[in-house]
Amino acid sequence: MENIILRMENVRKEFPGVVAINNVHLNVYDGKIMALLGENGAGKSTLVKVMTGVYKRTSGDIYYKGEPVEFKGPKESQEAGIAIIHQELNLINELSIAENIFIGREFKNKFGRIDWKKTYIEAEKLLNEVGLNENPKEIVGALSIGKQQLVEIAKALSLNAKLIVLDEPTDALTDKETESLFKVMRKLREDGKSMVYISHRLEEIFEICDDVTILRDGEFIKEEKIENLTKDKMIELMVGRKLEEQFPKINHKFGKTIFQAVNLENKYLKDVSFGIKEGEILGIAGLMGAGRTELAKTIYGVYKLKYGKLILDDKEISINNPKDAINKKIAYVSEDRKKDGLILSLSVKENIHISALKNIEGKLGYLDRKKEKEDAQEYIDSMSIKTPSMNQKVKNLSGGNQQKVAIAKSLITNPKLLILDEPTRGVDVGAKKEIYDLINEYKKQGMSILMISSEIPEILGMSDRIIVMHEGRIAGELSIKEATQEKIMSLAVGEQVI
Amino acid sequence: MNKKNKELLMKYKSVIGLIVFSLIIAVLNDRFLTVSNILNVFKQTSINSVIAAGMTFIILTGGIDLSVGSTLALSGAIAASLLASGTPMIVAVISAILLGAFIGFLNGIIIAKGKVQPFIATLAMMTIIRGVTLIFTNGRPISTGDFSGAEIFSFIGSGKVFGIPFPIIITIVVFAIAYYILKNTSLGRYVYALGGNEEATKLSGINVMQVKYKAYAISGALAAVAGLIVTARLSSAQPQAGSGYELDAIAAVVLGGTSLAGGKGGVIGTIIGALIIGILNNALNLMDVTSYYQLLIKGIVILVAVLIDRDSE
Ligand SMILES: Nc1ncnc2c1ncn2[C@@H]1O[C@H](COP(=O)(O)OP(=O)(O)OP(=O)(O)O)[C@@H](O)[C@H]1O
Ligand SMILES: [Mg+2]
Numbered sequence: 066m067e068n069i070i071l072r073m074e075n076v077r078k079e080f081p082g083v084v085a086i087n088n089v090h091l092n093v094y095d096g097k098i099m100a101l102l103g104e105n106g107a108g109k110s111t112l113v114k115v116m117t118g119v120y121k122r123t124s125g126d127i128y129y130k131g132e133p134v135e136f137k138g139p140k141e142s143q144e145a146g147i148a149i150i151h152q153e154l155n156l157i158n159e160l161s162i163a164e165n166i167f168i169g170r171e172f173k174n175k176f177g178r179i180d181w182k183k184t185y186i187e188a189e190k191l192l193n194e195v196g197l198n199e200n201p202k203e204i205v206g207a208l209s210i211g212k213q214q215l216v217e218i219a220k221a222l223s224l225n226a227k228l229i230v231l232d233e234p235t236d237a238l239t240d241k242e243t244e245s246l247f248k249v250m251r252k253l254r255e256d257g258k259s260m261v262y263i264s265h266r267l268e269e270i271f272e273i274c275d276d277v278t279i280l281r282d283g284e285f286i287k288e289e290k291i292e293n294l295t296k297d298k299m300i301e302l303m304v305g306r307k308l309e310e311q312f313p314k315i316n317h318k319f320g321k322t323i324f325q326a327v328n329l330e331n332k333y334l335k336d337v338s339f340g341i342k343e344g345e346i347l348g349i350a351g352l353m354g355a356g357r358t359e360l361a362k363t364i365y366g367v368y369k370l371k372y373g374k375l376i377l378d379d380k381e382i383s384i385n386n387p388k389d390a391i392n393k394k395i396a397y398v399s400e401d402r403k404k405d406g407l408i409l410s411l412s413v414k415e416n417i418h419i420s421a422l423k424n425i426e427g428k429l430g431y432l433d434r435k436k437e438k439e440d441a442q443e444y445i446d447s448m449s450i451k452t453p454s455m456n457q458k459v460k461n462l463s464g465g466n467q468q469k470v471a472i473a474k475s476l477i478t479n480p481k482l483l484i485l486d487e488p489t490r491g492v493d494v495g496a497k498k499e500i501y502d503l504i505n506e507y508k509k510q511g512m513s514i515l516m517i518s519s520e521i522p523e524i525l526g527m528s529d530r531i532i533v534m535h536e537g538r539i540a541g542e543l544s545i546k547e548a549t550q551e552k553i554m555s556l557a558v559g560e561q562v563i
Numbered sequence: 564m565n566k567k568n569k570e571l572l573m574k575y576k577s578v579i580g581l582i583v584f585s586l587i588i589a590v591l592n593d594r595f596l597t598v599s600n601i602l603n604v605f606k607q608t609s610i611n612s613v614i615a616a617g618m619t620f621i622i623l624t625g626g627i628d629l630s631v632g633s634t635l636a637l638s639g640a641i642a643a644s645l646l647a648s649g650t651p652m653i654v655a656v657i658s659a660i661l662l663g664a665f666i667g668f669l670n671g672i673i674i675a676k677g678k679v680q681p682f683i684a685t686l687a688m689m690t691i692i693r694g695v696t697l698i699f700t701n702g703r704p705i706s707t708g709d710f711s712g713a714e715i716f717s718f719i720g721s722g723k724v725f726g727i728p729f730p731i732i733i734t735i736v737v738f739a740i741a742y743y744i745l746k747n748t749s750l751g752r753y754v755y756a757l758g759g760n761e762e763a764t765k766l767s768g769i770n771v772m773q774v775k776y777k778a779y780a781i782s783g784a785l786a787a788v789a790g791l792i793v794t795a796r797l798s799s800a801q802p803q804a805g806s807g808y809e810l811d812a813i814a815a816v817v818l819g820g821t822s823l824a825g826g827k828g829g830v831i832g833t834i835i836g837a838l839i840i841g842i843l844n845n846a847l848n849l850m851d852v853t854s855y856y857q858l859l860i861k862g863i864v865i866l867v868a869v870l871i872d873r874d875s876e
Binding site for chain 1: 744747748749750752755756758759760762763764765766767768769770826827
């Protein structure tokens with residue numbers, strides 16, 4: 066039997082009105098990577114937060130290195146050698162890499178002055194260890210998310226962590242960044258560190274993990290060695306049933322061209338033109354920084370156009386802000402739901418309605434509460450949003466369910482053109498399929514959908530046509546028949562494809 | 564105690580706090596719990612309450628309005644001088660309120676369009692409006708004069724309906740409207756959204772600037788209403804009226820549980836906050852505590868109340 070560094074037994078955590086996890090077990094083995102799997106809201110984040118003392122457990126036991134422990138907060142667990150890297154990174158953007166790593170534990174000389182020389186040398190060593198080729202004086206805000214992720218790991222190493230928890234670290238990473246993260250994780254494993262790894266990307270689990278623990282609806286389902294599992298088996302355990310075909314393609318006749326972008330040009334875009342028909346899904350592929358989100362935000366009125374026209378229903382339209390866009394029946398679901406998409410302090414119901422309050426406005430501006438509830442319930446049901454009530458604050462939902470609320474909030478404005486920016490980021494397999502089905506449903510009704518995605522299988526599986534962007538330009542267009550992963554990638558990196 | 568009860572207790576803790584606080588004072592001083600004294604407390608609280616109702620809107624958006632005290636003074640002065648020059652009362656009252664709303668609207672423009680921090684923008688406005696008031700009044704009180712409707716005007720400050728002082732009725736109406744707006748209208752929803760996440764609110768297709776204009780205009784208009792009450796009560800407008808009132812209003816809002824970061828809270832809490840301050844003032848007066856000690860005690864009570872509130876989160 067392998068050595069267990071951390072063991073959680075019969076752990077239960079209640080929030081007001083919700084049992085987030087119940088009777089959960091988790092073993093973390095010495096020098097191994099344990100995957101923690103489950104659908105959105107299964108309780109993964111809650112479990113690791115209980116482990117590190119961010120939340121106080123309602124009941125259950127935790128043993129660390131054989132001893133029962135009761136961490137009062139993340140600082141205590143950190144001192145004991147457990148580091149957690151939350152999905153929302155905890156770095157301070159305005160400070161340098163080195164300052165971030167040693168924050169609160171600065172090297173000081175005997176007069177209390179910070180010893181910068183030592184700070185930078187030590188930081189440099191740690192960066193080498195995680196394979197990050199950056200100057201420790203670089204400001205963290207200037208780094209890509211992938212590199213920031215590595216800074217977090219460097220910080221964990223500087224704390225001499227024995228156990229590192231990574232909560233959906235690859236959510237926003239490019240493939241290359243993910244690869245370098247895995248390289249670091251393998252090296253750490255060789256050095257004898259243990260890890261807990263949370264992700265919805267099942268392929269990654271096979272690539273990097275040794276064991277798997279599966280949760281469903283807050284309950285412990287199974288612990289299994291990775292060798293004894295297949296992807297389908299994993300999904301079945303997570304979802305509780307078999308899933309059919311992930312991308313049920315709908316073939317139907319498109320309507321007329323409803324929207325056209327003509328020669329769009331601004332700080333981010335160079336001569337971008339395309340059209341989209343009623344009932345068509347146009348996929349936009351490209352690497353991070355190719356200008357896809359900027360294109361979406363330009364159409365949506367967040368960024369100003371320098372040249373170019375937007376044509377809707379054969380008429381040129383001018384859009385100066387998101388309000389104009391929504392009035393013209395263009396909706397946008399942001400890739401960054403916490404920052405741009407949702408108002409976390411408001412309830413599920415209030416978020417769903419925020420862009421469409423005028424639909425329920427009556428005399429004296431009185432909001433029709435009954436209709437508000439009915440509409441919200443309709444979306445909660447049709448999208449299976451998991452929430453104890455529509456009055457729950459969105460802040461308290463799991464990541465994937467937040468994403469569904471963000472999509473519902475756009476759909477309720479009844480758009481003709483729906484722009485989805487990474488619509489399934491952080492969403493579990495089952496819910497992904499629900500979102501795909503929903504997109505297809507709206508497609509059938511004639512909605513035009515512009516879908517930006519970094520997941521190539523998703524682009525290939527859902528789109529009717531694909532445009533690939535590179536450095537603010539359209540590098541090429543592919544019909545779904547000719548499109549392959551290779552062709553998309555070579556256009557994305559700027560190579561010409563015939 | 565089971566969980567349901569505990570939740571209920573949390574929800575109404577400020578009301579419970581207010582009652583317990585009042586009972587303690589009632590035990591300490593037998594003059595406190597009389598009908599006339601209670602009405603007196605409500606009456607004296609009304610000015611701060613009305614200002615604090617407007618301040619609640621601002622703080623919910625994540626802003627602050629330091630200019631309310633000055634706005635109170637200028638609106639009062641304008642009303643008094645209009646009345647003294649024989650303008651019909653209704654015109655004078657409406658002009659004062661519109662002036663207050665306009666000053667608030669200017670704050671909104673400077674903050675939303677000029678992208679100036681609310682603290683700085685309204686600090687400057689506070690100074691400017693106080694200056695304008697002093698210039699306008701020449702630094703001397705303006706009497707409302709012996710115009711024909713003088714009695715009706717002073718009714719605003721000291722009249723009674725069925726034995727209830729008129730300022731209390733104004734306060735109740737103001738809070739009812741404020742509650743209605745925040746709870747039941749789009750504007751209310753946008754105020755909370757803006758305080759919760761400005762960027763996401765903008766991207767949700769909401770004209771954030773307009774929400775700010777409206778919130779600051781409401782705050783200015785309510786400061787003017789408070790100015791009318793003060794002026795009517797004294798039958799004259801004082802150039803230094805309202806100095807420091809912004810701080811009492813902010814204290815009432817924060818005591819009522821509205822977060823200075825925005826997005827959380829409401830006017831019900833604000834009434835309770837204003838009453839706590841009002842009762843405290845009243846009790847200290849009844850017990851003949853000297854004004855120096857009054858300040859000290861008031862500050863400590865505010866601090867303790869906010870700390871208790873924060874702890875229970
Ligand atoms: N602070 C909280 N208050 C109330 N409920 C909460 C809170 N945090 C989590 N929950 C609830 O607990 C359940 C588990 O949430 P958790 O965030 O652990 O899910 P998850 O497995 O990490 O999901 P995801 O993959 O979507 O991130 C959800 O139903 C969620 O709504
Ligand atoms: Mg999670």
